[in-house]
Amino acid sequence: SQQGEEDPQALSIQEGENATMNCSYKTSINNLQWYRQNSGRGLVHLILIRSNEREKHSGRLRVTLDTSKKSSSLLITASRAADTASYFCATDAWSNYQLIWGAGTKLIIKP
Amino acid sequence: NAGVTQTPKFRVLKTGQSMTLLCAQDMNHEYMYWYRQDPGMGLRLIHYSVGEGTTAKGEVPDGYNVSRLKKQNFLLGLESAAPSQTSVYFCASSLNRGASGYTFGSGTRLTVV
Numbered sequence: 001s002q003q004g005e006e007d008p009q010a011l012s013i014q015e016g017e018n019a020t021m022n023c024s025y026k027t028s029i030n031n032l033q034w035y036r037q038n039s040g041r042g043l044v045h046l047i048l049i050r051s052n053e054r055e056k057h058s059g060r061l062r063v064t065l066d067t068s069k070k071s072s073s074l075l076i077t078a079s080r081a082a083d084t085a086s087y088f089c090a091t092d093a094w095s096n097y098q099l100i101w102g103a104g105t106k107l108i109i110k111p
Numbered sequence: 112n113a114g115v116t117q118t119p120k121f122r123v124l125k126t127g128q129s130m131t132l133l134c135a136q137d138m139n140h141e142y143m144y145w146y147r148q149d150p151g152m153g154l155r156l157i158h159y160s161v162g163e164g165t166t167a168k169g170e171v172p173d174g175y176n177v178s179r180l181k182k183q184n185f186l187l188g189l190e191s192a193a194p195s196q197t198s199v200y201f202c203a204s205s206l207n208r209g210a211s212g213y214t215f216g217s218g219t220r221l222t223v224v
Contacts, residue, residue, distance in 0.1 A: 033212050042115075042201055043154075045212030088153065092208070098169060099213070101153040 006089055006105040014110050019076040021105040023089030024069075030092045032065055032072050033099070037086045046074075046087075076107075084109045113137050117202050117216035124192040124223045132187040132219050134202030142205045143185040144169075144213070145177060147198040154201070160185055192223045 007022045023032070031050045035043040049056045049065045049072065056063045062075040076083055086106050090099040115136045124130055134143065145157040156169030158177040166177045174196060176188045185204075189196060199220050203213040 030208075035212070035215075040218075042215035042217045043203075043213070045214065048210075048212050090154075098156050098159070101155075103151060103153040 006087070006102040008105060009103070010106045010108070012108040012110060013079060015079055015081055017079055019079050019083070019107055019109075021074045021087050021107070023072045023074070023102055025072075025089075025091045025100070026070065027091075027093055029067075032063075033090045033092065034061075034063060034072075034074050035088045035090065037088065037104070039085070043088065079107075079109045081109050081111055083107060115202055115204055115214050115216040117200075117219050119219060120217065121220050122222070124189075124221065126192060126194060126223060128192050129188065129190050130192065130221075131189075132200055132202075132221075134185045134187070134204075134216060136183055136185075136202075136204040136214070138204065138206070138214065139182070140204035140206050140214070141182075142208070143179065144203045144205075145175070145185065145187045146201045146203065147171065148201060148218075149198050157187065157200075192221075194223045197221060197223045 005024050013019055031048050033048045034046045037043045047058050047063050049063050060077045065072045086104040088104045090101045092099055118133045141162050144159040146154045148154050155171045157175050158169050160166050160179040163182040178186045199218050201218050202216040205213045
């Protein structure tokens with residue numbers, strides 16, 4: 001079952017622009033996580049934001065969480081060609097041990 | 112620091128054959144997971160383990176078995192492979208729940224013909 005839904009499914013921008021991806025979920029969560037997957041590779045954990053946090057930063061990444069709207073956004077500033085990848089959100093609800101994954105946003109950075 | 116290592120990276124099986132996928136982590140993580148990833152469907156949890164000697168079913172466990180005899184290893188077995196099990200399989204581990212993210216292996220691409 002998929003709880004997280006990323007939006008848009010695909011995003012193509014010019015290098016140097018900012019990229020914003022959104023994630024919506026359905027049930028109460030303990031935390032929400034964002035991952036990156038380069039083509040043909042495993043997923044890499046980017047950032048974890050807890051349900052009592054509203055914003056978190058890591059380098060060029062900014063994640064926000066709105067628990068009232070059950071949504072999160074990932075902002076990548078000053079995008080680079082190396083940011084081309086698929087980005088997934090995953091939610092952790094205390095009801096079970098499973099992270100619930102969205103289908104991902106495919107980000108393409110054009111040089 | 113190897114992280115999570117999966118072997119093999121690629122495999123082609125004939126329908127009905129069996130195989131074992133090995134996952135090894137060197138981070139002393141308690142939790143380990145096996146996922147499959149299919150186009151347009153995100154990640155689906157097959158089985159997971161919350162510690163040495165424990166296993167539990169995930170979202171799509173049918174046709175798979177697992178074992179975690181040692182803390183650092185998590186094995187995924189296919190007893191009688193079917194074409195529907197053609198997928199990319201990922202192993203992941205985590206230190207605990209709620210405080211840290213998952214570390215993933217690089218995946219095993221399995222084709223069942």
